Amino acid sequence: MRRACCDPDGRGPLMEPGVRFLGLDELPVEARQKWAASRVWAARQAPYLATALLALVAVVVDQSEVHGPAPYDLRRFPVDRGWRVYLDQAELTELPVPVIGYWLVHQVTHLIRDHAVRYPGTAAAGGAPLGNRDPDSVRWNVATDCEINDDLNAGAVELPEDAPLPGHFDLPDGWLAEQYWHALEGSVLPDVDCGSGTDGEARDWDSDKPGVDGPSGELIKREVARRVLESMEAGGMPGGWQRWAEQLTSPRENWRRHLSSTIRRGVADVAGRIDFTYQRPSRRNGVSPGVILPSMRQPAPRVAILIDTSGSMRDAQLGQALAEVNGVVRSIGVARRDLRVICCDEKAYNAQKVFDARAIQLEGEGGTDLREGLAAVAELRPTPHLVVVLTDGHTPWPEQAPRGQQVVVGLLDREGTVPPWAKRILIDTRAEAGETE
Known part of the structure; x- marks a missing residue:
């Protein structure tokens, strides 16, 4: 897999010709406002995730100067293990706030539930570029999406039509990603990609911009768990979040x-x-x-x-x-x-x-x-x-x-x-x- 090298203009790593990283301050005012509004919308729909949503580090991927189709499909706003979320400038401009907000809730859940650490497949040597991904990575992505989306479907967040749900594969709600992983073996699956935050395999668009380190990520997870447990007392909390929070906060027995x-x-x-x-x-x-x-x-x-x-x-x-x-x-x-x-x-x-x-x-x-x-x-x-x-x-x-x-x-x-x-x-x-x- 090609790794990013330096842009001669000093504007950050260069991936494909015509693709570059931008800072949020380089976006038009309307795009910056939509990003801020999307995070606020997501935090209002899932207040127990507010701390995690605010911790996301935005990395703008500008593909506007590419001749022909954009090389990277970033419609799902993928994340990496450093809590960096990758925004395509065109998608950020065109998509409505609730859709962007859904993807932020979805992607931050991948990070909170440690899906990259839990990945049961065989690690690809050097990672796998989009469009030529290992089948294990695709199956795990769909399995983790099912684990996430059945909880979001039970809450107040409206899911896009193409969001994978267990029912799409005749599977029950409430399973862990590992169970969906085994059950999906041999199934025809959509080639979805939520980034290296799901399986730990590097993507071509991954940035070396400072993100959230391991200890800080653990503190964020514990704060989310505390808010989940508080929300449980009021009722209406999806079962997957209850299970996750109780396990994270309960003492481990030998x-x-x-x-x-x-x-x-x-x-x-x-x-x-x-x-x-x-x-x-x-x-x-x-x-x-x-x-x-x-x-x-x-x-x-x-x-x-x-x-x-x-x-x-x-x-x-x-x-x-x-x-x-x-x-x-x-x-x-x-x-x-x-x-x-x-x-x-x-x-x-x-x-x-x-x-x-x-x-x-x-x-x-x-x-x-x-x-x-x-x-x-x-x-x-x-x-x-x-x-x-x-x-x-x-x-x-x-x-x-x-x-x-x-x-x-x-x-x-x-x-x-x-x-x-x-x-x-x-x-x-x-x-x-x-x-x-």
């Missing part, structure tokens, strides 16, 4: 320690059970002639792992959680022959006996119904005492607890559900990687 201690307690409960057995004679039979006394038996703990392998599960999270369960189970001395693993999406797959959880063959990627998986675990012989379920919780559950089994659910999405008869452990791997929802 999920590794919590998961480890819960599994250890479950195994200890089983190992501590003492029962009578007549399968071998008691050593005290000699003191009671004619009476057969039972001996005492202490069962060896048996553990099963049920893995949700539906399409909404993130491979990186699942791998990290599975490695942690494997370490805990091995450290507490559960016999390797007694560790069995079942993968489940809409159906349960054959149980695997593995010596190491890293050798598990993951099967699935369809829908989710862990009722099938728990039923398959219950049919294992000998029956497991403890079942560790790794899932995002977007599944139906049995109404009753499995008989004779303790169930620990390692939940990979705080919005997922866990039945009241199971022990819930929130596994928040993305928070450790500096990610937020």
